[in-house]
Amino acid sequence: MAAEGENIILFPFMAQGHIIPFLALALQIEQTTKRYTITIVNTPLNIKKLRASIPAESSINLLEIPFASSDHGLPPNTENTDVLPYHLVVRLLEASTSLRPALRELLQKLMEDPHRPLCIIADIFFGWTASVAKELGLFHLIFSGAGGYGLACYYSLWVNLPHRKTNSNEFSLPDFPEIHTLHKTQLPANISEANGADAWSLFMRKNLSEWINSDGILFNTLQEFDSLGMLYFRRKLSRPVWAIGPVLLSTESKSRGKGSGVSPEICREWLDTKPWNSVLFVCFGSMNTISASQMMQLALALEDSRRNFIWVVRPPIGFNINSDFKAEEWLPQGFLGRIQESKRGLIVHNWAPQLEILSHVAISAFLSHCGWNSVLEALSHGVPILGWPMAAEQFFNCKLLEEELGVCLEVARGKSCEVRHEDIAAKIELAMSDREIGKEMRRKACNIRDMIRNAMKNEDTCMGSSVKAMDDFLSAAAAAFIKEKTTETRDQN
Numbered sequence: 001m002a003a004e005g006e007n008i009i010l011f012p013f014m015a016q017g018h019i020i021p022f023l024a025l026a027l028q029i030e031q032t033t034k035r036y037t038i039t040i041v042n043t044p045l046n047i048k049k050l051r052a053s054i055p056a057e058s059s060i061n062l063l064e065i066p067f068a069s070s071d072h073g074l075p076p077n078t079e080n081t082d083v084l085p086y087h088l089v090v091r092l093l094e095a096s097t098s099l100r101p102a103l104r105e106l107l108q109k110l111m112e113d114p115h116r117p118l119c120i121i122a123d124i125f126f127g128w129t130a131s132v133a134k135e136l137g138l139f140h141l142i143f144s145g146a147g148g149y150g151l152a153c154y155y156s157l158w159v160n161l162p163h164r165k166t167n168s169n170e171f172s173l174p175d176f177p178e179i180h181t182l183h184k185t186q187l188p189a190n191i192s193e194a195n196g197a198d199a200w201s202l203f204m205r206k207n208l209s210e211w212i213n214s215d216g217i218l219f220n221t222l223q224e225f226d227s228l229g230m231l232y233f234r235r236k237l238s239r240p241v242w243a244i245g246p247v248l249l250s251t252e253s254k255s256r257g258k259g260s261g262v263s264p265e266i267c268r269e270w271l272d273t274k275p276w277n278s279v280l281f282v283c284f285g286s287m288n289t290i291s292a293s294q295m296m297q298l299a300l301a302l303e304d305s306r307r308n309f310i311w312v313v314r315p316p317i318g319f320n321i322n323s324d325f326k327a328e329e330w331l332p333q334g335f336l337g338r339i340q341e342s343k344r345g346l347i348v349h350n351w352a353p354q355l356e357i358l359s360h361v362a363i364s365a366f367l368s369h370c371g372w373n374s375v376l377e378a379l380s381h382g383v384p385i386l387g388w389p390m391a392a393e394q395f396f397n398c399k400l401l402e403e404e405l406g407v408c409l410e411v412a413r414g415k416s417c418e419v420r421h422e423d424i425a426a427k428i429e430l431a432m433s434d435r436e437i438g439k440e441m442r443r444k445a446c447n448i449r450d451m452i453r454n455a456m457k458n459e460d461t462c463m464g465s466s467v468k469a470m471d472d473f474l475s476a477a478a479a480a481f482i483k484e485k486t487t488e489t490r491d492q493n
Contacts, residue, residue, distance in 0.1 A: 006118035006481060007037040007110060010143075011103070013123040014046055014092065015081040016286065021145030021220055021373065023053060024247045025121070026060050032458075032470060037115045041106065043067040043099075045079040065102045072098065082287070090190075090199045093207075097128055104132050111136065119477040121218065124151070127210030139480040140214045141473065146372045147221040148229020148243070149400040150393035152176055156232070157191050158204040164195065175236060178228050179399070185413050186395040215480065216240035218473060220247045220372065223465050224451045225405055240476065242469040246376040246452060248355070261351030267310065267360075270346050274308050274362040277442075280386075280428060281357050282367040283312040285374060288390050292316040292330055294412070294419050299331045301424035302345065303338065307364075307432055310346045310357060317415055325349050358383050364442075365431045367411065370397040379407065382449035384441035386431055388412045407445045409437075 008029060012022035019042070026038050039061040040050060047062045054060055069078035072095035074088060081089050110117050119139035122129040124146070133140035144151050156173040157163075163171050163184055170181045184192065190200045211217070216239050223230060223243040233241045271279060282302070284290065290298070295316050302309050314321050316330055327336050327347075339345035354374065357363060358381050366378045367386040375397055378385055385408040387398035401408035411427045412419045430437050457464040463471070 005035040005037060005115060006478075007039055007113070007115045008477075009039050009041060009107070009110070009117050009120040011041045011120060011122045011126060011129060013096065013125040014043060014079050017081075017371070017373075018123055018125070018145060019046060019050065020249060021247055022121075022123070022143065023050065024249045025143060025218075025220075025244075027055070027058065027249070028244075028247055029470070029474075030058060030060060032467075033474070036118060037061065039063055039110075041065055041103070043079040045077060049080075063106065065099055065106060067095075067099060067102075069095065071095075090203060093125055093203050094199065096125065100128055100132060103129065104136070107132070107136055107138065111138075116481075118481050119215075125207060127207040127214075130210050130213035134213055137484045139477045139484075141216050141218055141477070142211060142214050143218040143220075145220050145247075146393050147245075147375070147397060147400070148219045148226045148233065148241070149179075149404070150229070150372065150396040151219075152229045152232035152236075153179065153182070153396035153399075154191075154393040155208060155236070157182075157187070158194075158201070158208060161191075161194060161196055161201070163187060163192070176232050178231070182396075182399075185417070186389075186399065188391050188393075188395065212237055212239075214239060216242065216473065216476065219243050220245040220376070222246070222451060222455050223469070224455065225448060226400075228404070229400075240473075242473045244466050244470045244473070246380055246456075246466075248373065248376060248380070261312075262346075262348045262353070264353040264356045267346070267348075267353060267357055270310075271357070271360045271362045273343075276361050277364045278308050278432075279360075279362045280305075280307050280309040280365050280367060280432060281354075281363055281383075282309060283352060283354060283374070284314075284369040284388065284390065285371045286351070287321075288369050288415075289314045289316055289321055290388075290390075290415060292318070294415075294417075295330050296332060297419045297421040298424060299335050300421035301428065303332070303335065304421060304425040305428045305432075306344070307428060308344050308362075310348060310352065312348045312350070312352045314350060322350070365428070367428075370394040370401065370408075372397060375401065376452075379445060379448045380452050382442070382446040384408065384431055384438075384445040386411045386427055390415050405444060405448065407441055407448060409441070 010022050010026055012018045030038055041063045044064045047064045050062055070076045117138055120133050121141045121143045124144050130140045156176045160174055169184045172181050194201045217233055221243050230241050313325050315323050355377050358377050363383055366383050368374045370387045370389045385401055387408045387410045389395040389398045398410055402410055409427050409431055411424055455464040455466040458467045
């Protein structure tokens with residue numbers, strides 16, 4: 001299937017948590033309109049992986065941009081955070097700025113093509129691409145796979161480092177007073193340790209300062225429940241902000257899994273044996289794990305709760321996350337045998353078909369790290385959340401879900417906090433029981449599910465807010481494209 005029309009260029013940062021939302025956005029634009037050619041740009045190894053993920057019927061193009069990791073003090077063939085220890089992630093971020101000349105050259109060549117670039121949509125970590133686009137007269141957008149509220153807190157913290165200016169554990173954000181206060185335990189490690197002169201601070205401040213050169217920001221969220229986040233960026237940058245979410249891969253996508261795990265069929269068969277609204281799903285995303293002591297306490301809590309559950313397990317912190325899971329060392333003695341005998345639990349190693357599980361009627365609640373993709377997948381099916389944030393903006397996603405939306409109870413905070421199984425079991429009971437708190441969480445989660453469905457409506461008589469936002473940003477890009485072409489023609493004459 002050959003696409004026609006101007007080229008929309010998408011350029012995600014080299015991390016699966018960034019590439020996957022960009023692929024979902026590319027597919028969503030392609031399905032929404034057949035008017036444009038769509039091209040995803042990335043480094044060779046990421047393009048190779050993406051090629052296997054593009055549906056056969058799609059016309060999305062993939063273009064390589066050269067990158068030699070060993071030139072930047074990184075191991076050879078390192079092109080994705082998936083293969084990096086945490087302390088080297090910032091080095092990959094720093095190295096990514098070296099892509100500037102190659103991207104400029106690639107865009108210049110594309111501008112000579114019959115299907116000229118309509119716009120470039122770049123990652124939140126690629127602020128430098130905005131000035132490249134400006135030099136070439138291209139419409140530029142930043143796309144955030146995160147929600148507005150969470151990213152607003154993250155942005156404000158890096159710009160202001162307010163926790164460095166107080167001895168109190170609680171502090172406010174000077175440019176985001178609407179959220180009242182944050183606590184130092186809600187800070188991800190890199191922000192907590194930042195002093196303004198460290199590598200993360202230097203990169204993030206330069207990166208975020210470049211956003212002002214962009215023509216607007218796209219958010220994978222809904223205006224209806226994320227208006228505070230949208231307000232922050234409109235006020236901070238004086239740029240258009242479009243809430244176009246949820247941008248999610250379908251259950252059929254080949255890029256969702258990480259290889260080993262459990263099949264959707266096995267999960268479905270197990271869930272089919274459980275009553276409606278009776279199962280807790282426990283999963284901390286594709287890159288996270290918890291400490292050995294936390295894992296032991298969580299296992300005890302799941303057993304104490306006497307609730308059905310599916311738990312995606314990985315080796316605890318300090319062990320290779322992709323190595324074999326040693327249940328006899330990391331779980332209570334006899335735990336697996338008791339769970340198998342009672343048929344209350346399904347233990348899954350490494351990966352599970354999350355969207356398929358969350359869409360099943362047996363699921364009652366989701367114990368999650370509050371990564372934004374996971375949040376949207378849960379809320380799209382009316383599933384309330386037990387929050388255990390661990391990194392990045394997840395702490396602020398949890399704050400939004402609990403304090404503003406009422407669809408979450410925070411269970412724990414971070415990878416090193418001390419947890420007690422009695423406390424976790426009590427939160428599980430609150431969320432899954434028929435007591436008022438649990439019923440209210442489920443009611444509000446179902447309300448947001450309906451909001452999402454309405455936002456994604458695309459009918460002759462009714463266009464949802466997210467569909468309209470998608471249409472509006474494409475119209476803005478088209479208007480800028482026509483204006484640039486008109487100026488170009490006038491200059492040539």
